[in-house]
Structure formats: C-alpha cells, structure tokens
Amino acid sequence: MSDATNPYTAAHIQVWEGLEAIRKRPGMYVGSTSERGLHNQVYEVSDWAVNEVLAGRAHHVDVTLEPGGWVRIAIDGPGIPVEAAGHAGGPALEELLTRMHAGPRRDGHRFVEVGLCGMGPFVANALSSRMTAEVRREGVRWVQHFDCGTPAGPPSAEGPTKGTGTVIAFRPDADIFGAAECSFDALAKRYRTLAFLNRGLSISLTDRRPPSERSERFLFPGGAKDFVAFIAAQAGTSDATNVFGFEHEDARIAGSVEVALMWSRTLTGGIHGFANSKPTPGGGTHVAGFREGVAAAINTFVRDRQLLSETDTDLTPDQICDGLTAVVSVKLDRPEFAGATRGILGNAETHESVASAVQERLVTWLAENPRLASAVVGRIAADPWPGPAGA
Structure with a gap:
C-alpha cells in the first residue's frame, strides 16, 4: 500500500501530557482501575507523608478512610510551604499536587520508594474527582481545592490557627475506579510493613466507614x-x-x-x-x-x-x-x-x-x-x- 493512497502525517499522532495522560491511561500509573489501583493511588500520598517523617520534618502519619469514599492523610510538623505565603525553596503546596515528580529532596538512602511509579501526590490528585489540601503554618490556616487534578483557585488564607501540619484529603474519581473501595486490611498490611522496615516510624490507619469502624497504629522498635x-x-x-x-x-x-x-x-x-x-x-x-x-x-x-x-x-x-x-x-x-x-x-x-x-x-x-x-x-x-x- 503506497503513501499516496494511505497518507500518514503528524495529524495521525495523538499526544497526551501530564494530567491528561494520567487520566486517559490510569493503569500505566497506578497499575489498574480496580481495588489494587485505588490502593496505589493512596500510597502515592501516604508514601510521600512517610518520607516527610523519615526526613525529620514530621513525627507521625495518620491515614483515615472517610464515608463517601474520601481518604484523608495527615502529618504533623511545620506544614509544607505555600506559594501564596511567599515561601521559597519548594516544592510548595500547588507544585507538589500539580507537577509530575515534584516532592521533597531525598536526603540519602532513608527515603521510601513512592507508590508504583514514584510520582507522588500529583498522581493521586490527577485521579481524584476532588482534592482538598490544608496547611497549618506560621499561625495561618491555608486551604486549596482541586477538581480532577486542576486547581479550583490559589491557596487561600482561612484564618488563624495554633497548630501546624499538612492534611491532604481526596475522593478517587468514580468515573475511573468505578465502585472499587479501599480495603482496610490491604492498607494495614502496607503500613505495617513500612513500620517494620523503618524503626521508630509511627503510622495510624482509621476506618470511619460504617458499619465496622476500627483503627490500628503501627510502631515497631525492633525493626x-x-x-x-x-x-x-x-x-x-x-x-x-x-x-x-x-x-x-x-x-x-x-x-x-x-x-x-x-x-x-x-x-x-x-x-x-x-x-x-x-x-x-x-x-x-x-x-x-x-x-x-x-x-x-x-x-x-x-x-x-x-x-x-x-x-x-x-x-x-x-x-x-x-x-x-x-x-x-x-x-x-x-x-x-x-x-x-x-x-x-x-x-x-x-x-x-x-x-x-x-x-x-x-x-x-x-x-x-x-x-x-x-x-x-x-x-x-x-x-x-x-x-x-x-x-
């Protein structure tokens, strides 16, 4: 068949980049669109949080499965930088959640390999119908919302706060994951393993979904x-x-x-x-x-x-x-x-x-x-x- 009868030009090539690429082919980034992929989406955020603890920027990680399919991951510490507050030396909040491979600098070999592809919270944001990030830092509570990975607006100051820390809450996109739900036991196995392999690391997992609410904390001094x-x-x-x-x-x-x-x-x-x-x-x-x-x-x-x-x-x-x-x-x-x-x-x-x-x-x-x-x-x-x- 000749090129004249079946021309092939640049118009026949479809290019997806960044956010669009992840949403079009989620299995390439979290492994599947079943329960296993849903768990990998959670790990992209929780492993980032674990690395914050291992780097000495926080003390413990709290993971909560909320009603309505929401997942909430919180760490203490000073709170990550916020662009709107003029913090330099990033990555700051929006960069962490909207840029591929953005994340804290890996100091030495203590870091945990993040998720399936090592891309961090950006992947979780891209595959969520809704994400809310909250940073309590330097006496101010900052909040930013995202829709399908895209910022709904810049971080906004929501008033004073006495505490510090970072909370990332997201709802996996049902158009991508269907009716898949997080398994408490599967997540517990992952976090138990991380706590075994990182002496002194404290992780808690709480399930607030009815009817069987439960919670478990993982901390193993014997490694x-x-x-x-x-x-x-x-x-x-x-x-x-x-x-x-x-x-x-x-x-x-x-x-x-x-x-x-x-x-x-x-x-x-x-x-x-x-x-x-x-x-x-x-x-x-x-x-x-x-x-x-x-x-x-x-x-x-x-x-x-x-x-x-x-x-x-x-x-x-x-x-x-x-x-x-x-x-x-x-x-x-x-x-x-x-x-x-x-x-x-x-x-x-x-x-x-x-x-x-x-x-x-x-x-x-x-x-x-x-x-x-x-x-x-x-x-x-x-x-x-x-x-x-x-x-």
Missing part, C-alpha cells in the same frame, strides 16, 4: 527482627530458634543493610526482600547475596566442627534456607530496579555487600550460641531437632 517474628507467627511457627538480626552501613553501596532471620523445624515464612522499603517479589542482588552469605556461614561452622567429612560437599543454599524465615532490607541512594513493575533489585555491588555482612555476623552468632547453632545444623542435616535454648 526487621519484629517483622520476622510477626511473619513466623502468621505462618503458625511456634518452635523457632531465637531471631538473629543486624544493621550495617556500607559506603560501597552508598546505603545500609538490615537483616533478620530464624529457622524452624516445621514451617517456613520464606525470604522477603525489600529495597528502600519497596517489596521485591522477584528478588534481586540483595536476596542472592543473602543466600550466599547464609550458606557460607553455615558451611564454615560445620567445617570448623568437623560435622562434614573432607569428602562431603558443602551444604547448598537450598538446603540451608529450608525452614528459614528472613527479611532482607537494603536502603540505597540510587536503587536500580529491573522489570516494568520494578520488582527486582539490580544494583550489582549490593550482592557482595549483603553476602559479606551476613557471613561475618552469622558466623559470630553461631559461635556465641552453640546450642542454637546445633539446632540449626540439626535441622539442615535432617537430624532430630534439639529444640531452642531453654526448651
């Missing part, structure tokens, strides 16, 4: 060790050894490593990998390094105690990780993810960092806890389980 104990309890494990864990800063990866693990003779909770608090269900370099480090530590222990003969082959990672429940969390200045859903960590240097840290610390722990070590090795070698210390 990943508390996480492993929780996973094991959910799996029904009651005969586990003590939880082992450590945190490690490593300049080679411009980041940190936190690991917690335990073995059980009955059930396994599996290995759960995270990068900047984002789940990595496909694993990646951090999980591969963890498996290598655990195998090296166990094989060092059994060789030193001559529990294997010289002709025996080393125990494999699959053997050693049987019955294991573990959390492997890395936080990096520049995380690199593979795949469209960013579910696999690809930073090559992270493999060696995690492997060496796990091997070194696990070898020490096994030497200092010989009874627990014997229980672990007995489990791996399929010998009768001696049971945890004190049993």
Whole structure:
C-alpha cells in the first residue's frame, strides 16, 4: 500500500501530557482501575507523608478512610510551604499536587520508594474527582481545592490557627475506579510493613466507614527482627530458634543493610526482600547475596566442627534456607530496579555487600550460641531437632 493512497502525517499522532495522560491511561500509573489501583493511588500520598517523617520534618502519619469514599492523610510538623505565603525553596503546596515528580529532596538512602511509579501526590490528585489540601503554618490556616487534578483557585488564607501540619484529603474519581473501595486490611498490611522496615516510624490507619469502624497504629522498635517474628507467627511457627538480626552501613553501596532471620523445624515464612522499603517479589542482588552469605556461614561452622567429612560437599543454599524465615532490607541512594513493575533489585555491588555482612555476623552468632547453632545444623542435616535454648 503506497503513501499516496494511505497518507500518514503528524495529524495521525495523538499526544497526551501530564494530567491528561494520567487520566486517559490510569493503569500505566497506578497499575489498574480496580481495588489494587485505588490502593496505589493512596500510597502515592501516604508514601510521600512517610518520607516527610523519615526526613525529620514530621513525627507521625495518620491515614483515615472517610464515608463517601474520601481518604484523608495527615502529618504533623511545620506544614509544607505555600506559594501564596511567599515561601521559597519548594516544592510548595500547588507544585507538589500539580507537577509530575515534584516532592521533597531525598536526603540519602532513608527515603521510601513512592507508590508504583514514584510520582507522588500529583498522581493521586490527577485521579481524584476532588482534592482538598490544608496547611497549618506560621499561625495561618491555608486551604486549596482541586477538581480532577486542576486547581479550583490559589491557596487561600482561612484564618488563624495554633497548630501546624499538612492534611491532604481526596475522593478517587468514580468515573475511573468505578465502585472499587479501599480495603482496610490491604492498607494495614502496607503500613505495617513500612513500620517494620523503618524503626521508630509511627503510622495510624482509621476506618470511619460504617458499619465496622476500627483503627490500628503501627510502631515497631525492633525493626526487621519484629517483622520476622510477626511473619513466623502468621505462618503458625511456634518452635523457632531465637531471631538473629543486624544493621550495617556500607559506603560501597552508598546505603545500609538490615537483616533478620530464624529457622524452624516445621514451617517456613520464606525470604522477603525489600529495597528502600519497596517489596521485591522477584528478588534481586540483595536476596542472592543473602543466600550466599547464609550458606557460607553455615558451611564454615560445620567445617570448623568437623560435622562434614573432607569428602562431603558443602551444604547448598537450598538446603540451608529450608525452614528459614528472613527479611532482607537494603536502603540505597540510587536503587536500580529491573522489570516494568520494578520488582527486582539490580544494583550489582549490593550482592557482595549483603553476602559479606551476613557471613561475618552469622558466623559470630553461631559461635556465641552453640546450642542454637546445633539446632540449626540439626535441622539442615535432617537430624532430630534439639529444640531452642531453654526448651
């Protein structure tokens, strides 16, 4: 077919930008227009709020599911800047909610990966029929309204206030999400995980929708060790050894490593990998390094105690990780993810960092806890389980 009979010109190309692009193809930004996408819309705002806490600009995050489909996310702190008040050094309120990728500067590797695509509150605003932002700052209460992502007007001063903080309330657009509703349990799982992975982070989730109003607060001073104990309890494990864990800063990866693990003779909770608090269900370099480090530590222990003969082959990672429940969390200045859903960590240097840290610390722990070590090795070698210390 010739160009003359079927001309193709620039008029045949449709270009969508910014707000329009998100509303035309919401699945590309929040994953779907079902409940899962609705939750990702919420995470775009709540993860931004969590980063404000981790950066030291707030102390806690409050998420509330309101009647009528509204979601309200509040943080304390001084309140974010407001353009109308002449605040400089943005992003200020309207910029945060109307510009792609606008958000607070990420200081180091402590930040949480925001939402599905990392675009923040702008995506939530674009997919809402209505959003209201309230900032209490420097004695003034500022309010700004948005319709389908577009400002209905500039921020307006609504009178004096004694408190400080920021509240973003939005109603997901029913023309996009239909009858989908937020699940308290699904959101609770996300916020519980964030609190486990960020020691000292306080998040509350409240459901004010009738008839089953409820509320839960998440705060775990034990970090990943508390996480492993929780996973094991959910799996029904009651005969586990003590939880082992450590945190490690490593300049080679411009980041940190936190690991917690335990073995059980009955059930396994599996290995759960995270990068900047984002789940990595496909694993990646951090999980591969963890498996290598655990195998090296166990094989060092059994060789030193001559529990294997010289002709025996080393125990494999699959053997050693049987019955294991573990959390492997890395936080990096520049995380690199593979795949469209960013579910696999690809930073090559992270493999060696995690492997060496796990091997070194696990070898020490096994030497200092010989009874627990014997229980672990007995489990791996399929010998009768001696049971945890004190049993």
